[in-house]
Amino acid sequence: MAKKIACVSFKGGVAKTSTSVNLAAGLKIQRPDSKVLLVDTDPQGSVRAYFGLRLKDKADFAGFLIDGTLANDGFHQIKTDGGDLDLFLTSKRLASLEQELAGKPKQDELLSVRMRKSGLEKIFDYIIVDTSPAMGLMNLNVLTFVDAIIIPVNLDAFSVPTIEGVLSNLETLKEFYDKVPDILGILPTRLDSRSSAEKGALEGLRVRYANKIKIFDPIGSDAGVKRAAVKKQSIYDLNVRASAQYEMFTTRVLEQMSGV
Numbered sequence: 001m002a003k004k005i006a007c008v009s010f011k012g013g014v015a016k017t018s019t020s021v022n023l024a025a026g027l028k029i030q031r032p033d034s035k036v037l038l039v040d041t042d043p044q045g046s047v048r049a050y051f052g053l054r055l056k057d058k059a060d061f062a063g064f065l066i067d068g069t070l071a072n073d074g075f076h077q078i079k080t081d082g083g084d085l086d087l088f089l090t091s092k093r094l095a096s097l098e099q100e101l102a103g104k105p106k107q108d109e110l111l112s113v114r115m116r117k118s119g120l121e122k123i124f125d126y127i128i129v130d131t132s133p134a135m136g137l138m139n140l141n142v143l144t145f146v147d148a149i150i151i152p153v154n155l156d157a158f159s160v161p162t163i164e165g166v167l168s169n170l171e172t173l174k175e176f177y178d179k180v181p182d183i184l185g186i187l188p189t190r191l192d193s194r195s196s197a198e199k200g201a202l203e204g205l206r207v208r209y210a211n212k213i214k215i216f217d218p219i220g221s222d223a224g225v226k227r228a229a230v231k232k233q234s235i236y237d238l239n240v241r242a243s244a245q246y247e248m249f250t251t252r253v254l255e256q257m258s259g260v
């Protein structure tokens with residue numbers, strides 16, 4: 001059965017997409033024999049935009065979720081050093097999920113149902129989910145589906161409220177569902193190591209969540225991360241400075257997941 005991990009934050013620009021892409025690519029490189037699926041649940045189509053792909057006939061995540069259909073020509077694929085990484089891209093149709101599902105049952109657990117029925121969970125070893133910052137029906141489906149979440153944060157004045165937003169959401173879910181995802185950890189992203197304010201914010205997070213939530217080693221601010229996206233590649237293909245940091249992060253995630 002696939003291990004399912006989502007990058008979640010109700011704030012935009014915290015590197016959810018960058019982290020999802022580079023974690024998925026990192027898993028494929030560190031575990032070349034495993035099958036990895038990166039799912040784009042952001043109606044903006046962030047992963048599609050990242051790799052500059054067009055949907056055409058290949059599998060559309062929105063169609064899969066809403067109608068249960070899967071295209072015969074399979075998923076989009078990206079080559080990594082570890083082999084092909086499968087991408088489940090989405091169309092704008094996902095933006096009208098609420099209307100599309102009006103009156104239908106299991107709206108909050110539709111993703112779990114579709115994944116189970118399609119057998120995708122059995123085919124893949126890892127399913128990585130990129131999310132949108134909106135707390136709506138789509139993200140509720142993500143949270144009822146995944147085993148674990150990673151919370152990426154920027155080291156600004158909003159990092160604590162952003163984290164607390166996700167935590168309180170999980171607390172609310174606990175009242176209604178038997179199972180809520182584990183928190184693998186908080187990933188500080190785009191750290192400017194010359195900024196004492198950012199280093200202070202990082203230290204503040206470590207103190208605040210000590211013994212409660214793992215704070216992963218931060219990903220430094222690196223123009224190479226943006227450059228990789230512009231070149232439509234994972235950072236490992238360009239071997240930028242943040243590559244080693246994301247590689248280490250991937251190793252930590254694998255360690256953590258073996259305990260989930």
Ligand SMILES: Nc1ncnc2c1ncn2[C@@H]1O[C@H](COP(=O)(O)OP(=O)(O)O)[C@@H](O)[C@H]1O
Binds near residue numbers: 018019222226
């Ligand atoms: N470590 C980093 N250093 C520099 N820029 C980064 C880094 N991580 C992400 N970015 C850039 O920050 C912007 C927002 O990242 P993105 O992954 O799209 O965030 P989100 O999905 O949370 O909205 C993008 O332009 C991305 O290239």
Ligand SMILES: [Mg+2]
Binds near residue numbers: 018
């Ligand atoms: Mg995004």
